[in-house]
């Protein structure tokens with residue numbers, strides 16, 4: 135419940151789920167209800183040194199307000215003298231990044247389901263005036279029933295924004311306007327939807343290159359090669375998302391009506407269970 139103020143003594147701590155730059159994520163169980171959560175522990179010292187306090191504050195205020203089946207819930211937060219603790223939903227299967235590494239790439243029906251669910255989550259975010267700005271496999275978690283959850287709103291902002299991004303992590307998902315430091319809007323999430331669709335189908339991001347200059351160049355001129363196993367309809371959708379001019383990108387509502395989505399992810403279709411032995 136919202137009123138309660140939480141503290142570490144309310145939880146039994148479990149195994150570490152992952153180690154991040156600013157702290158670690160632990161499996162945890164609330165003592166009274168036995169409810170299982172993920173506790174993201176951030177070190178205040180690290181946050182103050184990196185001057186990302188505003189970013190953490192924004193991540194909390196945004197993620198606490200969002201309620202959607204494909205967005206990882208934040209139930210609350212608390213802090214002690216050294217650390218900030220974010221009480222997050224536990225997504226059992228881990229990151230889509232891990233799953234993609236294990237399976238190399240996914241079939242078109244699975245990818246269409248993930249793109250459908252992600253599009254619905256982004257539509258919801260955009261109605262709440264939130265741009266995620268950092269959609270990539272590392273920031274997408276997979277729940278108990280293999281459903282996709284957008285996590286890590288550390289980079290999200292209230293639109294419109296032209297906040298300079300210190301470029302950390304992969305460049306592969308940056309849109310042309312973000313590379314040029316131009317004011318950007320919701321359309322950056324539409325661009326990254328196209329990048330993600332390609333990477334899930336192929337196993338490599340579309341603008342992958344040996345160095346960042348080549349990646350920049352490929353992004354700015356949208357230089358993409360589609361392997362021949364990609365269907366015409368999938369290519370058509372990606373071609374309408376990976377468009378230089380943000381205004382000309384396919385609006386999210388039209389993504390849900392695209393034939394590749396309606397034919398491969400019909401209403402009610404759910405992601406397949408990935409059994410470890412299924413290769």
Ligand SMILES: COc1ccc(/C=N/Nc2[nH]nc(C)c2C(=O)Nc2cccc(NC(C)=O)c2)cc1
Nearest residue numbers: 151152153159172222223224225226227228229232
């Ligand atoms: C290493 O194998 C793993 C298998 C499953 C998990 C599940 N993580 N689930 C989560 N639920 N809510 C949150 C937040 C998380 C989470 O942050 N996971 C996480 C964090 C950092 C790295 C990873 N790594 C992987 C491989 O998933 C997962 C985490 C690790």
